[in-house]
Amino acid sequence: MLQPITLRTVKSYQQDNDKASVNLIQIEDEISATFELLKVLHHYNSQSAWTLLIAPDHVPSKALLDSCSIDTSKLLVIRQKHLVNLEYVLSSALHNGNFAAVITWTDIVSNNQLDSMTLNLEHASAKFYCFTKSNPLNNLVPQPQ
Numbered sequence: 001m002l003q004p005i006t007l008r009t010v011k012s013y014q015q016d017n018d019k020a021s022v023n024l025i026q027i028e029d030e031i032s033a034t035f036e037l038l039k040v041l042h043h044y045n046s047q048s049a050w051t052l053l054i055a056p057d058h059v060p061s062k063a064l065l066d067s068c069s070i071d072t073s074k075l076l077v078i079r080q081k082h083l084v085n086l087e088y089v090l091s092s093a094l095h096n097g098n099f100a101a102v103i104t105w106t107d108i109v110s111n112n113q114l115d116s117m118t119l120n121l122e123h124a125s126a127k128f129y130c131f132t133k134s135n136p137l138n139n140l141v142p143q144p145q
Helices: 030-045 062-067 086-095 111-116 136-140
Strands: 006-009 021-027 050-055 075-079 099-104 127-133
Touching (some): 021 030, 030 099, 086 099
Parallel strands (some): 006 021, 050 099
């Protein structure tokens, strides 16, 4: 059974209390993605729960995290190449109570995958952040003011 997932584009510094949604962070390049990731990590760094990051090998740089005073002892990084069942990992992390935030790096989860996953976000104990690349066509459409 498909569950409705509300997708919103947010900046990581705009924290939202609606747990029944995916915080979709649209980025334009690796530099902006890194800055947004640091904002999310910094926000959850002060909490006692873990933060899970699913990312490729080059993300994040340990030196960068150390220079930004991110406590890496509360950060669990799972490399994308080591994942066998992404939906199971996401669902387990979102519901087991040990994580404050679950973050997927750029384009690890596609919109089609998000639609088909049954993550049951209404009962999640963690916030879910999904990084995605901005669609260049969206940048051409004038935004309402």
